[in-house]
Amino acid sequence: MQHRSAPPDPSTSEPELDGAPPPAAAVQRERAAEPHAAPDATASRRTFLRGSLLGAGAFGAAGALGAVAAPELAQAQTGALKSTVSHYHLPANDKTVHWGFFSKSLPPLIEVSSGDFVTIETVTHHANDDRERMVVGDPGVESIFFWDKTRKGVNRRGAGPMDASLFGRGAGEGLGVHICTGPVAVKGAQPGDVLEVRILDVKLRPCKNANYPGKAFGSNAAAWWGFHYKDLIEDPKPREVITIYEVDPTGERDYAKAVYNFRWFPQKDPFGTLHKTIDYPGVPVNHAYTKKTTNILRNVRVPIRPHFGVMGLAPKEADMVDSIPPSYTGGNIDNWRIGKGATMYYPVSVPGALFSVGDPHASQGDSELCGTAIECSLTGTFQFILHPKASLAGTPLETLDYPLLETQTEYVLHGFSYPNYLADLGPKAQSDIYGKSSVDLALRDAFRKLRHFLMTTQGLSEDEAISLISVAADFGITQVVDGNWGVHGVIKKSLFVGEG
C-alpha cells in the first residue's frame, strides 16, 4: 500500500529512530546441524538456471530445520557429512521492527553468516483495523501498536519528520507505512555482492484473542491511494472501505472468507489528531463510529497466497527511505509470488546488506488494485546465501541490478516505472515518484530486464531474446498503488532444455 503525499525535504527529516536494537537475549538463536554439506556458493552458481538451484536449496534447508531435534546418525557408516549453521528466531515486537522506512543507518538486530537460517515474525500495519481480532492478546503485536495519550510503542511511522511538521499526521508522517522486522545483517556483505534469500516456509499468525480460537484475520483497505478511488459508481463518493477477512492459521483450509466491512469514519488517534482518511498507519479504529456490514461476499472463497509485500535491502541512495515505492533493492514489490518456495536475488547496496521484511499478505491479485491485499501477519523462515562480487564474474548474477524472483518453475523479473527511482529522479525523488508512474514505463523496464536476462544467462542474441519474449514470456501488472508502479515478466524454466 502507499500514500501519495509528498515526503519531507530530507534536510528536515531527522534520522531519529526509536525501536533501538534489542538486547541479544531478545533474539533466539539455535544451532542447527546441517545434514548436507554447507551451501557452497560456487556450486550454486554453476547450477543456476539448471532448475536445480531452488530445489537443492529448499531441500537442504528443510533438512537442516528438521534436523534440529533429530537424533544424530551414525555418520561413519552412512558417509553423511556434518557441518554447523545457525538458525535464528526474530520475534516481532516494538524493539525489533522499524515502521514505514528503510535506512542504511539502522543498527542490525542480528548478523548472520551466509547459509544461516532466520525465522522472522512479521506483523501487518493494518492490525488496528480490527484490534480485537488482530492485536489483542498477542504481546508482540500489542507492544508495536501500543498507543495511549502519552506514548506510542513505535513512535516513528514513515520517513517523514519526527515532529510531524509537514502534515501534522504524526511522527514520520506516514510517509511509508509498513511494519518491517529487521534489519538482518549478513556478515561480509558489501556493495556489489548479490544476496540470495530463500523463503523456506510461511505461516499465518494465529489470533491470540481467546474469543477467536483457532482463527486468523487480515484486513483489506480500499483506500484513497487505490486505482479505483476516483472512479467509484455507488454513493457516497469518495469513500474508503475496509474489509476484514478470516483465514485458517493451520493452512488446512486454503481460502479466506470475508467477515464484514465498514467505511472509514474520521478517527481521532490517542494523541488527539483526527484522521479523516487512512493517512497514518496504525491508527486504532474505534468501531463505535463505524457501521459494520456483515454477510458480505457470501459463497466467495479467496484462495490464499501467503507472501511478503515488502522484502528487501537498505539502499545507499538516501538515509531515510519511504517504504512504499519498490526499487532495485526490492522493498514493497507486492508480488504474490514472493511466498513459500520462492527465492529472491537482490543486489547488495550497503555494507551488511541490511535485510528487512514486512507487509505480510494472505492474498493479493496482480495489480493490488484497491491499494492493499489481505494484510495479515505472517511468520517466514528464510535462508541467506551471500554471493560475493568477486565470485560473480561470468555468472548470470554478475550484472544483477534489480530484484529477481525464482520459483520452482519460473523466473520472474521485476520492472518498475523507474528502476532506481532514488537515483533516476534526483533529490526530490521520494515525492516526485508519486506523480510520474505508468504501467507503460514499468513494461518498458521489465522488457529491458528480461532481454538482458536472456542474453546473459542463455547467451542469446538480441534478436533471439526479443522473439522469445514475444512468443513465450508473459507480462503481468504487479501493482499500480505503490508510487513506483510495477510490471513483472515471467519466463518459464521449462523453455530451457539444456544441451542433452
Add this chain to the structure above:
Amino acid sequence: MQHRSAPPDPSTSEPELDGAPPPAAAVQRERAAEPHAAPDATASRRTFLRGSLLGAGAFGAAGALGAVAAPELAQAQTGALKSTVSHYHLPANDKTVHWGFFSKSLPPLIEVSSGDFVTIETVTHHANDDRERMVVGDPGVESIFFWDKTRKGVNRRGAGPMDASLFGRGAGEGLGVHICTGPVAVKGAQPGDVLEVRILDVKLRPCKNANYPGKAFGSNAAAWWGFHYKDLIEDPKPREVITIYEVDPTGERDYAKAVYNFRWFPQKDPFGTLHKTIDYPGVPVNHAYTKKTTNILRNVRVPIRPHFGVMGLAPKEADMVDSIPPSYTGGNIDNWRIGKGATMYYPVSVPGALFSVGDPHASQGDSELCGTAIECSLTGTFQFILHPKASLAGTPLETLDYPLLETQTEYVLHGFSYPNYLADLGPKAQSDIYGKSSVDLALRDAFRKLRHFLMTTQGLSEDEAISLISVAADFGITQVVDGNWGVHGVIKKSLFVGEG
C-alpha cells in the same frame, strides 16, 4: 500485429471488395446427429456462472461431432433423444477470406442456425515470410497468396483505398493485415443479441510441401510496430527480424522450435513496389536477398498455445474497419487463452452478427511484445449459440458490451485503451487510435468491466467487488502492439462456491 500509419479518409476508401462469396458448393455441409438435446439457450443462461456452461457445451459438441459417423443407438431402450444440427466446413482460399478488415457490407459465406457447428480453416498472413514452408503445395493458401505481375489472388489487403493513393503500398494499403475467413452469418441475429462462440477444437495446419513431410511452420516478425523497435541495443538499428519456427502438426510434441531467422531486406513485390519495411501483408520474401541465421534458440522449446489472434463480429460503426485494433465486438484481441476449450461471448452489432476468424497463432506471450506471435495457420471447430436480446433480461449477459472469454476455470474480461474506439474517438478514430493508447487506460477499462461483471453476475455491492478484485483478480497485459492496447482481468470460477 498492427501498422501504425493513418488509415484513409473514409470518403476516399471505396468499399470495393474482392473475394466475392463462393458458390454454395465451395462450402461443405454435413448433417450432424446430436445425441443430446439441442442446445437450449434458456437452460444455458440459467447455468451461466455455475461452472457448467462450458462443460455442457463442449461435451455436447464433441458428442455431436463424434456422432456423425456413429451407428444409431436403439433410442427406445436408452431413452436417448435425437435432434439435428448442421456442421459446415469452411475452407480457406481466395474466395472465402477477406484480408485486413471487418465490414458489415461483406456478404456472408454461409448462414448458420444457433447450435450449428462450423469447422473453419484460417491462414496466417505471414505465410509468405517462408513461401516454401507455408504456402507451396497447399492449393488454398497458394490461391490466397497468388501474386504475379498482373494479378493478386486477394487484391484488397486492409481497409485503405483500393488505388493505393494514400501510401502507395498496394490495394487496401495494409491498413489492416489479417487474413480472415468468413463472415459466417447467424440466422436471426440482431443488434443487442449476444453471440456465444465455443472453440471446440484447434488443429495446426500441416505443411503440404513434400520437402517438409509431417511438419508445420510459423513466423514471428519483430517489426516496426513492436514495443521494442525504438529500444534496440545491438546494431544495426533499427531492424526488423523474422524468425521461422517449426511445430508438430499432430500436436503430439507440445512445443515449437526455432529454425532460422533473417533480417528484413527491402522487398520488391511482383507489382514493382518496394517495401523497405514490413508495411504490406503477404509480400513474398525473396530469400536471395536475405541472410538466414540458423542454429538459433538452441535448446529452447516454446510451449505451444494454439489460438486465434483475430475472432469477432463486424461492428456497425463503420463500413470498412482496419482489422488491427480490437474493440467491443472482438477482433484482434491477441489473447493466447482464446484457444481450444474457450468460449467467447460477443455483443452483436449488425444483423446476422457476421463472424470472422483469422490471425492464427501457434503461441504468444502476454503483451505480444515484438509485434507478432508465432503466426501459424490453424483450423478451428466452432459452435455458435445465439442469445437473443429478449432472453437476456436479468441474466449476466444482459449488458454485455465487450468480448468476454470463459475457460474451464476462469472468466477473462478484455479491457482496451478505448473500449469502443470507433465511437469513442470520432470520425478519425481509425488513425487516432494508433497514437492514444496506454496500458494504464486499458487497465482502467478492464477494472471497470470486472467490477460490473462481479456486481451483475454475482450480485455484489461495489465495495465487495472492489475488495475481491484487489485480493483475487489478476490483471495481465494482453498486447501493446495493436493500436488499441489491451489488459485482461482474470477471475477464477473456483472463487464462487454457490449456496450449497
